[in-house]
Amino acid sequence: MTELRISENSSSEEILPFAKMVHELFSLPVTMRSKNKKGVRLEKGNVVDNNYTGPVLEEALQKNCVIHMIPTKGAYKGIPVVVCPVQDYNGNPIAAIGIVDVVCTIDLASVFGSYPQIVRQVEESKTAKF
Numbered sequence: 001m002t003e004l005r006i007s008e009n010s011s012s013e014e015i016l017p018f019a020k021m022v023h024e025l026f027s028l029p030v031t032m033r034s035k036n037k038k039g040v041r042l043e044k045g046n047v048v049d050n051n052y053t054g055p056v057l058e059e060a061l062q063k064n065c066v067i068h069m070i071p072t073k074g075a076y077k078g079i080p081v082v083v084c085p086v087q088d089y090n091g092n093p094i095a096a097i098g099i100v101d102v103v104c105t106i107d108l109a110s111v112f113g114s115y116p117q118i119v120r121q122v123e124e125s126k127t128a129k130f
Helices: 012-026 055-063 108-113 115-127
Strands: 030-034 039-043 046-052 067-069 081-087 093-100
Touching: 012 030, 012 039, 012 046, 012 093, 030 055, 055 067, 055 081, 055 093
Parallel strands: none
Antiparallel strands: 030 039, 030 093, 039 046, 067 081, 081 093
16 A cells, blocks of 8 residues: 655655645646655646755744745745745644745736626526526
């Protein structure tokens, strides 16, 4: 039986399946590291660094909270990112994972401005008789 587990001492090889899953799910650059070891950085379907850490990953581990920011240094300098700690059952941070925060780059008013029309179309299709 195969198991996937992460801990505060997980290596980049051990956290790669988790980082890869998020990368494939969102098709966005992903970074991840454990608390005590450097991790991985994935972009465009490839591991571009398997000894990676970044300032926002480190800050999320230290503060044990989600961080939305635009880094002033590192691989994603000037690009909005969101980083979340991965916590154990007691709420202690054991790893951190981050993605490029595309929500910051979207004009939300224009995206959600058409939402009422989409809801109306879905409701109309439910009542339509074929």
